[in-house]
Amino acid sequence: MGSPVYMQIFEDIKKKINNTELKPGDIVPSEAALCRDYGASRMTVRKGLALLVNEGYIYSIPGKGNFVSKPESNKYTIYFDEMENPINRVDQTRLLEVTIIMPDEKLAGELCTTRNKNVIMIRRLFYTEGVPVAYDVKYLLYHKGMPIVEKEIEHATFTEMISNNMPIFALKKEIMIYAQIPDEEIKRHLNIYHNLSLLVVEQKLFDKEEKPMGLGITYFRGDYIRLQGTNA
Amino acid sequence: MGSPVYMQIFEDIKKKINNTELKPGDIVPSEAALCRDYGASRMTVRKGLALLVNEGYIYSIPGKGNFVSKPESNKYTIYFDEMENPINRVDQTRLLEVTIIMPDEKLAGELCTTRNKNVIMIRRLFYTEGVPVAYDVKYLLYHKGMPIVEKEIEHATFTEMISNNMPIFALKKEIMIYAQIPDEEIKRHLNIYHNLSLLVVEQKLFDKEEKPMGLGITYFRGDYIRLQGTNA
DNA sequence: GAGTGGTCTAGACCACTCA
DNA sequence: GAGTGGTCTAGACCACTCT
Numbered sequence: 153m154g155s156p157v158y159m160q161i162f163e164d165i166k167k168k169i170n171n172t173e174l175k176p177g178d179i180v181p182s183e184a185a186l187c188r189d190y191g192a193s194r195m196t197v198r199k200g201l202a203l204l205v206n207e208g209y210i211y212s213i214p215g216k217g218n219f220v221s222k223p224e225s226n227k228y229t230i231y232f233d234e235m236e237n238p239i240n241r242v243d244q245t246r247l248l249e250v251t252i253i254m255p256d257e258k259l260a261g262e263l264c265t266t267r268n269k270n271v272i273m274i275r276r277l278f279y280t281e282g283v284p285v286a287y288d289v290k291y292l293l294y295h296k297g298m299p300i301v302e303k304e305i306e307h308a309t310f311t312e313m314i315s316n317n318m319p320i321f322a323l324k325k326e327i328m329i330y331a332q333i334p335d336e337e338i339k340r341h342l343n344i345y346h347n348l349s350l351l352v353v354e355q356k357l358f359d360k361e362e363k364p365m366g367l368g369i370t371y372f373r374g375d376y377i378r379l380q381g382t383n384a
Numbered sequence: 385m386g387s388p389v390y391m392q393i394f395e396d397i398k399k400k401i402n403n404t405e406l407k408p409g410d411i412v413p414s415e416a417a418l419c420r421d422y423g424a425s426r427m428t429v430r431k432g433l434a435l436l437v438n439e440g441y442i443y444s445i446p447g448k449g450n451f452v453s454k455p456e457s458n459k460y461t462i463y464f465d466e467m468e469n470p471i472n473r474v475d476q477t478r479l480l481e482v483t484i485i486m487p488d489e490k491l492a493g494e495l496c497t498t499r500n501k502n503v504i505m506i507r508r509l510f511y512t513e514g515v516p517v518a519y520d521v522k523y524l525l526y527h528k529g530m531p532i533v534e535k536e537i538e539h540a541t542f543t544e545m546i547s548n549n550m551p552i553f554a555l556k557k558e559i560m561i562y563a564q565i566p567d568e569e570i571k572r573h574l575n576i577y578h579n580l581s582l583l584v585v586e587q588k589l590f591d592k593e594e595k596p597m598g599l600g601i602t603y604f605r606g607d608y609i610r611l612q613g614t615n616a
Numbered sequence: 617g618a619g620t621g622g623t624c625t626a627g628a629c630c631a632c633t634c635a
Numbered sequence: 636g637a638g639t640g641g642t643c644t645a646g647a648c649c650a651c652t653c654t
Binding site: 315324 | 401402427434438441455456457458459460461462463464465541543547552553554555556557558559560561562563564565579580581582583592604606609610611612613614615616
């Protein structure tokens with residue numbers, strides 16, 4: 153029993169919640185009561201309770217008490233990287249095009265910019281063992297230090313392109329996942345001759361002021377990629 | 385400036401990390417130094433640092449110091465619910481079948497069971513505004529209190545089916561997302577006559593001993609669903 | 617041995633809720 | 636006014652790292 157007191161408190165209460173001995177909405181014994189039960193000081197008890205709060209088991213209402221939470225049952229954590237996924241990895245890329253474009257209505261809206269502002273467009277193909285597995289398009293709002301050198305762009309992930317000149321902790325990212333039938337251009341790029349679905353992943357990156365910095369759309373062959381996640 | 389001292393410490397250091405004034409791998413000023421800087425007690429300083437640890441900004445090495453982390457740049461949180469998604473919601477369901485089956489090799493493997501154990505199979509259709517949008521199959525390992533009453537199953541999400549008799553906090557869940565072309569049966573169920581992709585979401589639920597309790601596969605019309613997430 | 621973080625105490629004052 | 640959680644202090648002892 154070498155484990156710290158606050159850990160005991162944490163584990164004990166967690167067990168009671170998992171046993172339904174304490175149910176969502178129930179009040180947890182008060183801090184003073186826990187101090188008595190464990191012969192511990194209040195700071196120690198609070199440290200145990202803080203762990204339960206962090207893991208979403210309980211929440212506090214000042215002046216009232218600590219209460220058992222309703223679990224968030226449909227929350228998942230997934231790790232996504234254009235270049236690497238649970239069943240495969242990109243081992244080669246081909247740069248199709250790097251150009252400056254004027255965005256159309258839709259793209260300007262997505263990037264919260266106007267149609268007369270320059271946008272860098274990067275189109276690439278990703279390969280695994282010589283086979284094209286994904287078609288990738290990025291739109292970056294131009295700003296100083298932006299990589300427009302082919303060498304820097306060709307093998308970079310979206311985050312890498314932008315984090316060259318932007319501290320990465322400040323980035324907010326959104327992801328959108330959907331399924332689609334390939335159009336003729338994508339079929340040609342990905343050597344698709346028969347019926348095949350695409351898994352499309354859109355990534356949008358924001359700066360710390362919540363302004364969009366870029367949009368990336370990756371069209372994966374459906375038989376190439378699976379995204380995995382857990383509620384851990 | 386009514387905000388607590390520990391919050392000041394937290395914000396200040398966070399800002400320095402986002403400014404790259406402190407870079408990944410750098411050492412954070414020692415707790416003693418921060419006590420001096422802020423005229424605060426050690427417990428207060430430690431509370432501020434604990435926040436940074438929780439949010440993944442720093443980590444501690446006992447006897448050495450606190451260090452700035454490398455950010456996890458490809459981690460996303462998504463909320464998935466069979467019945468409800470960002471662009472639509474299921475407003476009606478139809479139970480196609482509830483039966484007891486013996487699993488085939490593949491399913492037995494997925495559920496870590498043997499081919500002679502009973503498995504409950506539930507097949508349903510989901511509708512939005514009268515249109516079939518998803519075909520849903522669940523496989524549940526039978527155990528006491530399992531819902532086999534149609535009324536209880538028809539409108540339940542996967543988690544609800546199982547959490548009736550199992551404390552929900554103990555559940556571990558895995559999710560897998562991929563794109564697929566519909567087979568003839570699914571085309572018939574979902575009234576698909578032209579080319580259309582499916583977005584397939586597999587959910588696997590585990591008990592607290594990490595043993596699988598059930599597998600759910602939902603085949604969504606590609607034009608019906610988009611999954612969204614953020615790195616928040 | 618000096619410095620570091622990890623655990624813990626026994627108090628304190630505050631704002632809040634509830635009866 | 637009694638009870639609750641939120642913040643904070645000024646100490647303490649420990650195990651650890653580094654030199």
